Amino acid sequence: MLKTFSKGGVHPPENKFSENVTIKTLDLPKTVSIPISQHIGSPATLVVKRREKVKVGQIIAKTSGFISANIHSSVSGTVTKIDKIMDGTGYKNTAVIIKVAGDDWMENIDKSQELKKDITLNSQQIIDKVLESGIVGLGGATFPSHVKLSIPKGQKADVLIINGVECEPYLTADHRLMLEKGEEMMVGIEILKKALNVKRAIIGIENNKKDAISHIEKLCENYNGSEVVSLQVKYPQGGEKQLIKAVINKEVPSGGLPIHVGAVVHNVGTAFAVYEAVQKNKPLIERVVTVTGKPMEKTYNFIARIGVSLEEIIKASGGVPEDTGKIISGGPMMGKALNTIDVPMTKGTSGILLISKKDAKRRKIEVCIRCAKCVSVCPMGLEPYLLMTLTEKKMFENVEEEKTMDCIECGSCSYICPSNRPLLDYIRLGKSEVGKIMRERR
Ligand code: SF4
Numbered sequence: 106m107l108k109t110f111s112k113g114g115v116h117p118p119e120n121k122f123s124e125n126v127t128i129k130t131l132d133l134p135k136t137v138s139i140p141i142s143q144h145i146g147s148p149a150t151l152v153v154k155r156r157e158k159v160k161v162g163q164i165i166a167k168t169s170g171f172i173s174a175n176i177h178s179s180v181s182g183t184v185t186k187i188d189k190i191m192d193g194t195g196y197k198n199t200a201v202i203i204k205v206a207g208d209d210w211m212e213n214i215d216k217s218q219e220l221k222k223d224i225t226l227n228s229q230q231i232i233d234k235v236l237e238s239g240i241v242g243l244g245g246a247t248f249p250s251h252v253k254l255s256i257p258k259g260q261k262a263d264v265l266i267i268n269g270v271e272c273e274p275y276l277t278a279d280h281r282l283m284l285e286k287g288e289e290m291m292v293g294i295e296i297l298k299k300a301l302n303v304k305r306a307i308i309g310i311e312n313n314k315k316d317a318i319s320h321i322e323k324l325c326e327n328y329n330g331s332e333v334v335s336l337q338v339k340y341p342q343g344g345e346k347q348l349i350k351a352v353i354n355k356e357v358p359s360g361g362l363p364i365h366v367g368a369v370v371h372n373v374g375t376a377f378a379v380y381e382a383v384q385k386n387k388p389l390i391e392r393v394v395t396v397t398g399k400p401m402e403k404t405y406n407f408i409a410r411i412g413v414s415l416e417e418i419i420k421a422s423g424g425v426p427e428d429t430g431k432i433i434s435g436g437p438m439m440g441k442a443l444n445t446i447d448v449p450m451t452k453g454t455s456g457i458l459l460i461s462k463k464d465a466k467r468r469k470i471e472v473c474i475r476c477a478k479c480v481s482v483c484p485m486g487l488e489p490y491l492l493m494t495l496t497e498k499k500m501f502e503n504v505e506e507e508k509t510m511d512c513i514e515c516g517s518c519s520y521i522c523p524s525n526r527p528l529l530d531y532i533r534l535g536k537s538e539v540g541k542i543m544r545e546r547r
Pocket residue numbers: 482483484485486487488489511512513514515516517518519528529532
């Protein structure tokens with residue numbers, strides 16, 4: 106029987122329309138807008154000025170703390186402006202706007218496609234390289250990867266878990282990457298194993314990607330200690346805690362981290378980015394993004410430079426079809442609806458999803474019928490109906506007691522609710538209020 110996590114979960118329609126679409130390189134844009142905060146943690150500090158000329162891969166903003174990430178120019182050209190612009194989160198964020206001229210790369214970047222297998226750096230040098238290259242979790246979480254690789258004193262990693270689950274409906278960027286860059290990803294996994302000083306890596310892939318499972322299994326034959334675990338299809342299996350439970354049957358405690366059960370989790374895209382950084386000196390300047398949705402005639406997987414506008418990516422995919430009611434950055438479960446598509450693609454943009462007018466309509470909110478479906482699907486064992494009610498009543502101490510901070514914002518509760526209650530909207534609000542209370546207490 107296929108493995109999966111034990112608590113909750115849902116089965117939304119998969120709609121992986123672009124799973125057989127080969128990754129295509131998006132043409133160079135005329136300008137890019139590169140935000141200095143594209144990660145969890147403190148924004149990076151600017152190190153370029155207006156009118157300065159930059160090359161592809163040149164650092165334009167430096168980490169401002171341990172939990173932060175370097176930002177590099179994804180193009181060559183001139184910095185025309187440093188300004189606050191709207192990004193995909195709906196907030197204004199400082200960004201470096203660069204007018205593109207040519208495609209002039211930093212000399213130390215190896216642009217060849219040749220596979221480089223020998224790993225010459227030691228553990229600390231790898232972590233430093235990952236930090237220098239601005240790598241963050243590419244599954245959407247954007248947590249700086251060097252932090253996850255720096256194991257705190259007194260703790261030890263036993264296993265590296267690679268997240269190839271891509272459980273969000275519609276998205277196929279990770280699937281295509283495993284098929285098209287599998288060997289590079291495997292070397293990336295070896296590098297991560299060396300950094301963590303672990304012998305074992307498990308690549309978790311859901312069973313709806315059978316071609317990726319067999320391809321990576323075949324590759325694993327040449328990489329000692331790496332294996333594929335094929336998983337039952339269930340959302341949100343890509344959540345770190347759910348994936349750990351599914352592959353090694355360990356439960357990360359409430360408020361705990363994967364390392365507390367000896368695990369470190371990285372996404373397949375991150376493993377590929379680590380390969381490029383360590384073996385090719387290439388910082389994180391581009392990523393794979395899926396462009397998909399029912400209204401689209403053709404769907405795409407692009408490799409695009411960080412900072413290109415979503416509008417430009419959609420234009421290259423045939424434009425916005427007439428029957429589009431909503432555009433989402435990310436997948437339908439955890440993505441964010443956009444007010445405008447004049448926002449840059451960032452390190453965390455895994456997909457652009459166009460929703461039809463019919464599907465975009467919000468259904469009428471009805472009263473709670475106490476069916477407890479939201480409770481039964483919650484992968485974190487929470488009581489979403491209660492969290493919503495307590496938040497509505499502003500009873501934040503109780504919201505905290507009910508462990509709202511454990512919510513991984515997967516949206517399974519809102520998805521299943523027959524009364525269309527906006528459970529996750531309220532839970533997010535409750536989490537932000539409880540977060541404030543906790544910070545004040547500290
Ligand atoms: S969004 Fe939060 S409360 Fe709702 S099902 Fe997911 S983890 Fe549970």
